[in-house]
Amino acid sequence: MDNEIKHFYTEPVQFEIYLKKIGKIRTIEKDMQIELVPVEPINEASKAIFDYFIELNEPLDLMEIQNNFPEFIGIIYESYYTNMDLYEKLSMHYRDGLGGSTIAWRDALYFTELMLKYEPTIASMQHIGDFNTYNLNYCIIKLNELGENFFLEDDTVRYLINRRNKAYEDKPPDKKFDKLVELWLHQIKKKRF
Numbered sequence: 001m002d003n004e005i006k007h008f009y010t011e012p013v014q015f016e017i018y019l020k021k022i023g024k025i026r027t028i029e030k031d032m033q034i035e036l037v038p039v040e041p042i043n044e045a046s047k048a049i050f051d052y053f054i055e056l057n058e059p060l061d062l063m064e065i066q067n068n069f070p071e072f073i074g075i076i077y078e079s080y081y082t083n084m085d086l087y088e089k090l091s092m093h094y095r096d097g098l099g100g101s102t103i104a105w106r107d108a109l110y111f112t113e114l115m116l117k118y119e120p121t122i123a124s125m126q127h128i129g130d131f132n133t134y135n136l137n138y139c140i141i142k143l144n145e146l147g148e149n150f151f152l153e154d155d156t157v158r159y160l161i162n163r164r165n166k167a168y169e170d171k172p173p174d175k176k177f178d179k180l181v182e183l184w185l186h187q188i189k190k191k192r193f
Helices: 044-056 062-068 070-098 102-116 122-128 131-145 154-167 175-192
Strands: 008-019 024-035
Touching: 008 154, 008 175, 024 154, 024 175, 044 062, 044 122, 062 070, 070 102, 070 122, 102 131, 102 154, 122 131, 131 154, 154 175
Parallel strands: none
Antiparallel strands: 008 024
């Protein structure tokens, strides 16, 4: 992980501090940088799929996986038949994004967030790999490169934090990051009530 370029999602964290000297409360905003942990293929078949799309510098489009790896059509259909229309729309957003549409990348990001809620499936756990997380990272990186501002759902931010923390569990704690996570958790708890 240390030799790779690291990519991040930035989540704003607001918190209040009391300024004793002037007797006022001030709201401060800090950026919490969440490292996007790369997704690794789960087996040889998954590696072939990942390598194919990485070489093209494209997201792992479920429709294109079926076109280029027809041996997975059956398991993909069994795992995703109830959401196939959403994957078709997502595929269109990917194609439009690859064609130069910035708005399409934003739409693709939000569709990918939605599709993550339906994982894991047999197809992703045993055959393809975690393609939705790969695509989430891909869309975030693409929007960052385009200089676009965007925000993720709280559950998605929590998911990215958990992936980052799991990747760093054998490393010394990052106290600044941990404190921002704590403040963010407090912020979203307050937001819900």
